[in-house]
Structure formats: structure tokens, C-alpha cells
Amino acid sequence: MKKISILALLGLLSVAVLSGCKDGTKKKEKLEGSVVVGITQDLDSLDPHKAVAAGTKEVLYNLFEGLVKPDQDGNLVPAVAESYQISEDGKTYSFVLRKDVKFHNGKTVTAEDVLYSLKRCAGMLETSDPEVQVVAALSVISDITASTENGATTIQVNLKEANTELIGYLTCSIIPCDYADQKTKPVGTGPFRFVSYTPMSSLVMEKNEEYYGKKASLKQVTFSISESTDAAFLKLQAQEIDVFPYLTSDQAAQLQDKYNIEVGEMSLVQGLFLNNKVKPFDSKEVRQAVNYAVNKDEILTMLNDGKGKKIGSGVYAGFGAYFNENCVNTYSYDPEKAKELLAKAGYPNGFAFTCVVPSNYTYHVQTAEVIAAQLKKVGITMNIQLIEWASWLSDVYAAHDFEATIIGLDSQLAPSDILKYYIGGSKKNFINYESEDFDTVYKAAVATTDTAKKKELYMKAQQYLADDAASVFIQSPSLMVAVSKAYTGYTFYPIYVQDMSTLYIPER
Amino acid sequence: MKAVKKGLSMLAAILVLSFVTFLAFEILPGDAAVTKLGTNATPEQIEALREEMGLNDPFLVRYGRWMGGACTGDFGMSNRYGRPVSELFLQMLPNTLLLAGLSFLLILIIAFPVGLLCGRYPGSIGDRTGVFLNQTLMAIPSFFLGILISVVLGLGLKLFTPGAFVPYDQGLGACLSYLFFPALAIALPKAAMTIRFLRSALLGERRKEYVRTARSKGLGEWEVLVKHLLPNALAATVTFLGVILSEIVAGSIVIEQVFGINGIGRLLVSSVANRDFNVVQALVLYIGIVVIVLNGVIESLVQKEGE
Numbered sequence: 078m079k080k081i082s083i084l085a086l087l088g089l090l091s092v093a094v095l096s097g098c099k100d101g102t103k104k105k106e107k108l109e110g111s112v113v114v115g116i117t118q119d120l121d122s123l124d125p126h127k128a129v130a131a132g133t134k135e136v137l138y139n140l141f142e143g144l145v146k147p148d149q150d151g152n153l154v155p156a157v158a159e160s161y162q163i164s165e166d167g168k169t170y171s172f173v174l175r176k177d178v179k180f181h182n183g184k185t186v187t188a189e190d191v192l193y194s195l196k197r198c199a200g201m202l203e204t205s206d207p208e209v210q211v212v213a214a215l216s217v218i219s220d221i222t223a224s225t226e227n228g229a230t231t232i233q234v235n236l237k238e239a240n241t242e243l244i245g246y247l248t249c250s251i252i253p254c255d256y257a258d259q260k261t262k263p264v265g266t267g268p269f270r271f272v273s274y275t276p277m278s279s280l281v282m283e284k285n286e287e288y289y290g291k292k293a294s295l296k297q298v299t300f301s302i303s304e305s306t307d308a309a310f311l312k313l314q315a316q317e318i319d320v321f322p323y324l325t326s327d328q329a330a331q332l333q334d335k336y337n338i339e340v341g342e343m344s345l346v347q348g349l350f351l352n353n354k355v356k357p358f359d360s361k362e363v364r365q366a367v368n369y370a371v372n373k374d375e376i377l378t379m380l381n382d383g384k385g386k387k388i389g390s391g392v393y394a395g396f397g398a399y400f401n402e403n404c405v406n407t408y409s410y411d412p413e414k415a416k417e418l419l420a421k422a423g424y425p426n427g428f429a430f431t432c433v434v435p436s437n438y439t440y441h442v443q444t445a446e447v448i449a450a451q452l453k454k455v456g457i458t459m460n461i462q463l464i465e466w467a468s469w470l471s472d473v474y475a476a477h478d479f480e481a482t483i484i485g486l487d488s489q490l491a492p493s494d495i496l497k498y499y500i501g502g503s504k505k506n507f508i509n510y511e512s513e514d515f516d517t518v519y520k521a522a523v524a525t526t527d528t529a530k531k532k533e534l535y536m537k538a539q540q541y542l543a544d545d546a547a548s549v550f551i552q553s554p555s556l557m558v559a560v561s562k563a564y565t566g567y568t569f570y571p572i573y574v575q576d577m578s579t580l581y582i583p584e585r
Numbered sequence: 586m587k588a589v590k591k592g593l594s595m596l597a598a599i600l601v602l603s604f605v606t607f608l609a610f611e612i613l614p615g616d617a618a619v620t621k622l623g624t625n626a627t628p629e630q631i632e633a634l635r636e637e638m639g640l641n642d643p644f645l646v647r648y649g650r651w652m653g654g655a656c657t658g659d660f661g662m663s664n665r666y667g668r669p670v671s672e673l674f675l676q677m678l679p680n681t682l683l684l685a686g687l688s689f690l691l692i693l694i695i696a697f698p699v700g701l702l703c704g705r706y707p708g709s710i711g712d713r714t715g716v717f718l719n720q721t722l723m724a725i726p727s728f729f730l731g732i733l734i735s736v737v738l739g740l741g742l743k744l745f746t747p748g749a750f751v752p753y754d755q756g757l758g759a760c761l762s763y764l765f766f767p768a769l770a771i772a773l774p775k776a777a778m779t780i781r782f783l784r785s786a787l788l789g790e791r792r793k794e795y796v797r798t799a800r801s802k803g804l805g806e807w808e809v810l811v812k813h814l815l816p817n818a819l820a821a822t823v824t825f826l827g828v829i830l831s832e833i834v835a836g837s838i839v840i841e842q843v844f845g846i847n848g849i850g851r852l853l854v855s856s857v858a859n860r861d862f863n864v865v866q867a868l869v870l871y872i873g874i875v876v877i878v879l880n881g882v883i884e885s886l887v888q889k890e891g892e
Contacts, residue, residue, distance in 0.1 A: 210623075211630060309748070314740065467619075467859065
């Protein structure tokens with residue numbers, strides 16, 4: 078009898094669960110004027126100075142601002158500062174602060190906050206937090222001072238040596254100087270304010286009603302974290318996500334009835350990076366041969382439906398005036414020439430090497446597969462080895478222990494930043510590229526205050542990289558964004574951001 | 586005396602487990618400080634962070650420090666999320682426990698009626714179909730069953746939205762109704778195994794002498810089955826269910842991954858990838874304790890019944 082009553086109880090419970098299930102499938106009522114944005118990476122820190130991943134920075138862009146911030150054309154426009162000036166010798170930057178900027182906790186931004194924030198990013202605070210990402214480029218700063226005159230506060234940044242590009246790094250977020258909970262409840266000055274964060278699940282922010290500039294149109298933004306692009310795609314199909322920025326071309330084709338597909342370019346230099354110090358890539362001829370053997374057009378067609386932008390050197394197309402278009406055609410696809418060069422270098426029958434690819438980047442893995450097939454045609458065997466991101470960082474990036482890898486390099490809005498990977502002897506030069514010519518030109522370009530001259534020098538630097546075949550610079554991949562048909566105003570930027578302040582719901 | 590001995594051996598097992606996990610992380614490539622700071626860090630910054638995280642101390646010193654903390658309930662900070670490990674753990678645990686509870690419930694609901702029916706009418710068409718279905722379900726790996734359920738019940742019949750998991754603290758009803766489907770993916774193969782187990786135990790009992798005695802007393806087939814066969818067949822089945830229970834309470838890593846559930850299993854996977862050492866260590870300890878303690882409890886239960 079007892080057994081039977083237990084069975085009956087179980088039966089009842091299952092009915093309860095199943096009926097609960099029916100209720101649950103009803104769609105949750107969505108807050109009016111809100112949007113759900115899908116992201117595929119969990120956030121690595123909520124403190125903007127500690128965030129490392131591009132996937133985190135693109136979210137935090139909505140909460141924080143620097144003295145200046147990038148606009149959609151790649152210009153730096155005043156934000157917390159009202160205006161700025163760079164002295165003619167390129168050694169002094171002065172910023173006049175806005176008077177009406179308030180942090181999300183209600184406090185007014187003071188000179189003290191600005192000094193604290195800048196010094197924290199530059200590693201100039203007396204007690205430093207080792208988790209803070211110190212911006213290496215800011216080490217040219219000798220001191221930062223504040224002065225007030227007629228009620229207007231001016232921040233003056235003095236440099237040890239001339240550098241007119243530093244403005245691109247002064248986008249560093251302004252945060253309150255006396256606030257301890259930045260890591261868990263971030264406070265900034267951006268158009269949205271932080272509401273909540275649940276690890277592995279979501280980050281919620283709401284409109285900042287006190288914002289000094291053009292206020293956001295949406296009331297609430299939820300960044301919903303998915304396990305992978307595939308998992309996010311399932312949510313897209315069920316319309317649980319309104320905006321999703323990392324579609325593949327196959328996925329985009331399946332969504333067209335419910336979503337508008339916006340197409341832009343990623344702010345990345347995607348390349349097959351070759352370790353210039355290991356055999357056989359220590360030979361320039363071999364590197365050139367690999368360059369001739371890679372068919373970039375085919376990569377674009379196979380992976381992006383022909384979209385995206387081919388590159389030929391270390392700067393991506395989003396840099397506009399600083400992008401050297403000529404390098405794109407330094408090596409056009411020519412397998413015969415590749416074979417010739419290989420024979421000349423002493424490898425008439427080709428060779429085999431291992432290309433390590435971080436397994437979490439499906440796109441780079443797919444690129445590797447296409448390239449492996451292309452290299453096979455000239456007798457080169459490329460073995461693909463998938464590794465964890467943590468291993469990539471320690472083995473490839475820190476220890477320079479690899480033969481070849483496929484990765485995308487991103488950057489601040491300064492040409493010196495995207496080209497820093499090739500400076501001789503630098504720890505960041507993971508491909509071990511060495512060229513005195515490049516180093517000289519790079520140094521001169523950073524120092525010059527003459528814009529035309531600067532441009533010319535950077536063009537030259539890129540040409541050196543291309544001529545030496547430092548690596549195979551492939552493309553800035555296309556970025557396909559699904560935006561639900563209910564919204565308009567999605568904006569692309571030449572850096573990694575998801576700006577939700579421009580998005581709105583048009584009246585019907 | 587016996588209980589003390591048992592407790593000590595459990596403790597020893599847990600100690601060995603924690604030491605081995607520590608050792609595994611020592612051998613694993615990838616450095617926690619490098620992973621945290623990413624591509625823009627200078628060697629000096631990495632060194633400073635390593636120092637702060639205590640990674641520069643000798644292996645045994647670090648193990649001792651961790652053990653000391655763990656004994657007082659302090660599992661350190663997650664370096665990925667910048668919050669205490671215990672807080673993260675407690676945030677994820679209810680989701681895993683709900684999933685485990687629901688799965689176990691489903692196993693019982695499915696396995697007992699079907700198992701009894703098969704035991705009642707062995708060799709009938711129903712029994713043979715049951716056995717065939719059982720074999721099939723047992724052969725399907727749970728991740729594949731998970732994908733199958735997502736595609737058919739989720740995308741096809743639109744009974745739920747795959748991936749749109751709602752954590753328990755944002756709505757228990759919605760959470761449970763979502764968890765029903767992953768629970769199904771966990772329960773079906775395990776229920777199939779239980780049915781097989783129960784059925785063969787019942788058939789084994791049926792051949793024994795006392796059954797004939799019971800029948801000769803004039804008891805009906807069902808009465809014989811429920812009153813005499815089932816209690817005897819139960820001992821072995823309970824042991825088996827215990828193993829299953831410890832498996833699912835420890836977190837179904839694969840199913841949590843497939844269905845995007847924020848539970849222990851998924852946290853474990855992402856923490857290993859991020860070299861979030863303190864979290865991994867605490868989770869492995871939890872899983873170890875669950876398995877060891879549950880197995881111990883069931884062992885003693887079955888022994889008592891046998892006495």
C-alpha cells in the first residue's frame with residue numbers, strides 16, 4: 078500500500094511539473110522600449126580598466142566614457158572633456174572639462190576623478206592594482222595636472238617626448254576616485270547605467286536620465302550571454318534576442334524574414350602569422366611563397382559570401398587615411414610563383430608545419446581549413462592544431478613558441494597601436510619580425526607632429542611589412558549583425574563597440 | 586567503530602582527490618595571470634599579478650594554503666569573476682540541484698511502472714517492444730539526445746526555446762518548465778537502464794521457491810509482484826539508483842552545456858578554460874564529496890537491508 082501511495086505522489090508531482098511547463102512557455106512580457114543583445118563571451122571584468130576581452134569592452138562602452146570617445150567615422154570627439162588641444166610641439170595635451178557631467182551614482186565628475194582615472198590607466202598611481210590593464214603607450218606621460226580658472230577646469234597632460242597620437246589612448250574610462258565597488262557595481266558617465274550582472278547569464282543596464290549629451294532612446298538593454306554562436310542562433314530563431322552581431326553568412330541567410338542583416342567590417346587584422354625565427358619561416362622566400370599560395374579572394378568567398386576587406390599589411394581598412402591600399406596587391410594569388418620561390422629556398426618538394434589556432438574562435442578555425450587546402454596545392458602541408466585560448470596566450474603570445482598561428486589583432490584608434498606588434502625586440506612582437514628599417518620609420522612616425530609626414534611614414538612602415546612578407550595578412554572579416562525589424566539605428570564603429578544609445582524603435 | 590573507519594576512508598579519498606586536482610592544474614599549460622591580463626600585458630605586470638595571486642610560491646606551500654582556507658570554509662576568490670568562490674557556487678548550485686531533482690523524479694516515474702509491467706508480462710509483445718526501446722535509448726549518448734530534444738521538441742514543436750534558460754531566482758516556474766527538457770535528456774537513458782535492471786531482478790526473483798508458495802496461497806499475479814517480488818528486487822535497484830543519483834547531483838556537464846544551463850557543470854568547464862583555479866578546485870571537491878558520501882550512504886543502507 079505504501080508503495081502505491083508513493084507512486085501516486087510521484088504521478089501528482091509530474092502532473093504539477095507538466096502543468097507548470099504550460100504556464101512557462103508563455104512569452105515573458107517584455108518591457109517597453111527595451112532590447113536584448115546577444116553576446117557569445119562572458120564578461121571578464123566590470124571594471125573598465127581591468128577588462129581585457131574585446132567582447133567585454135564592446136559592452137562596457139555603453140556605461141563608460143573617456144575624456145574623448147570615438148565616433149562612427151573614427152574621429153575622436155569630446156566626451157567628459159568639452160574640448161581639447163594638442164600643443165604644436167606635440168608634448169602637451171590640454172582638456173577643458175564639461176561642468177555638467179555626473180557619475181551614475183549622482184556625484185559630479187571632478188578634476189580629482191579625472192586625474193585618478195588617467196593615472197590608473199597609465200600605471201602612475203602610488204599603490205597599483207596588478208589587475209589593471211596599464212596602457213603601455215601612456216608611459217610617455219611625465220605628469221598630469223589640473224587647474225581651475227573662471228570656474229572652468231583644465232586637465233593638462235605633459236609628455237616626455239612628442240607624440241601626437243596619444244589622443245587615441247586617452248579614451249580611457251573616467252571613473253570615480255573614491256568608489257570601491259567598481260568590480261561588482263560599475264559606475265561611469267555613459268548613456269546607460271549598470272543594473273545587474275549574473276555570471277554566465279546576462280548584464281542589464283538602463284537609460285541614464287542624467288546624461289549630459291543626447292540621451293539614449295531605449296529604456297533598458299540586456300546583454301544576454303550565450304554559450305556559443307550556435308546557441309545564440311537558436312535564441313535568434315525563437316526571437317529571444319533582438320540584436321546579434323556575430324552571424325556567419327549561412328546563418329544570416331536563414332534569418333532574413335524576421336531580421337534586417339546589417340553588414341560592416343570587423344576592426345581586425347586577421348592573418349596567418351608566421352614565426353620569423355623558426356625554420357623554414359626564417360627564410361623570406363619561404364614566407365613570400367606562402368603569401369603567393371594563399372588565395373584571399375577564395376577565403377572571402379567561402380567564409381563571408383565575398384564580403385569583408387582584403388588587406389596586405391598590418392593595418393586594417395577601418396583606419397581610413399592610414400591604410401596602405403597598395404600593399405593589398407603585393408602578393409596576388411600565384412601558385413606557380415610560390416613553387417618557384419620554394420624551390421629557390423631549397424624546398425622543391427614543399428614542407429610541413431603546424432599551425433595552432435585557438436579553438437574558441439570558430440572563424441579562425443574555418444579560415445585555417447581553407448588555407449590548409451590552398452597550401453596543399455603548392456606542396457606545403459599545414460597541420461592544424463586546436464588549442465585552448467589560455468594555452469594560446471601563454472605559448473604563442475607570451476613565449477613565442479610556435480610555428481604559425483591564425484588570429485585577429487585589434488587595436489586602439491592609433492596607427493602606432495596596431496603596428497606595435499612588429500617593433501624589433503618587443504615582447505608583443507610574437508612573430509619575431511626584425512627590420513631596422515621598420516623600427517626607424519615607426520619611431521619617426523610616432524614622433525612627428527606633421528600629419529602629412531606621419532601618414533607617409535606609416536605607409537612606408539606597412540610596405541616594409543608587406544615586402545618582407547612578415548606574415549600573411551589576410552583580411553578585415555565582414556561583420557554581419559542581425560537586428561530585429563522592430564529597431565533602427567544600429568551603428569558600426571571602426572573599433573569594437575556595440576553602441577546601444579543610437580538604437581531606437583520607430584513609430585509605426 | 587565501523588562508522589569511524591568508513592568516515593576516515595572517505596576523508597582520505599577526498600584529500601587524495603583535492604591533491605590530484607591541484608597537481609593536474611600544475612601540469613596543464615596556460616598561466617592564470619597571463620590568461621587574466623591578455624595580450625596587452627607587459628612581463629612586469631604579469632609578474633606583479635603572479636605575485637599577488639601567490640602563484641610564485643612553491644607547489645606544496647600553495648596546496649597547504651588552499652587546504653587551510655578550505656577547512657575554514659574559505660575557498661578564495663574567483664579570479665575570473667572577482668567575487669568569492671562560495672558566492673558563485675551558491676548561485677549555480679540550485680540550478681544544478683533542480684535539474685538533478687527533476688531528472689531523478691522522471692527516472693522514477695518512468696522506470697517503475699514500465700519495469701513492473703515488463704516484469705509482470707515477460708515475453709509479451711509489450712515487453713519485447715519495451716526491451717527494444719530500452720536498448721535503443723541506452724545506446725544514444727546523452728549529448729545527442731539533448732540535441733535531438735532541442736531540435737524536435739524545441740525548434741520543431743516549439744514546446745520550449747533552446748538556450749533561453751531562466752535561472753531559478755528569476756522565476757522558479759519558468760526555470761522548472763525549461764529544465765523539464767534537459768531533465769528528459771538525462772532521465773531517458775538512465776531510466777532505460779533502471780528498467781532493464783528492475784526487470785531482470787524481478788524475473789530472477791520469480792523463479793524462486795517462495796513465489797510458488799505465495800501463489801498457492803491464492804494471491805493474484807499483481808499482488809505477488811508488488812508484495813513479494815518488488816521488495817526483494819528493490820535492494821539491487823536502489824544501489825543502482827544511488828549511483829545514478831550521485832552522477833546527476835554532481836552536475837551533468839554535457840547536458841548543462843547543450844542546454845545552456847548555468848549550473849555546476851557549465852561553471853566547471855568555463856573555469857577550466859579560464860584557468861580559474863580556485864573555482865575548479867572547489868567544484869571538484871564538491872563533486873568528489875557528493876559521489877563519495879552518496880555511495881557511502883547507499884552502501885550502508887543496502888548492508889542494513891541485507892542484515
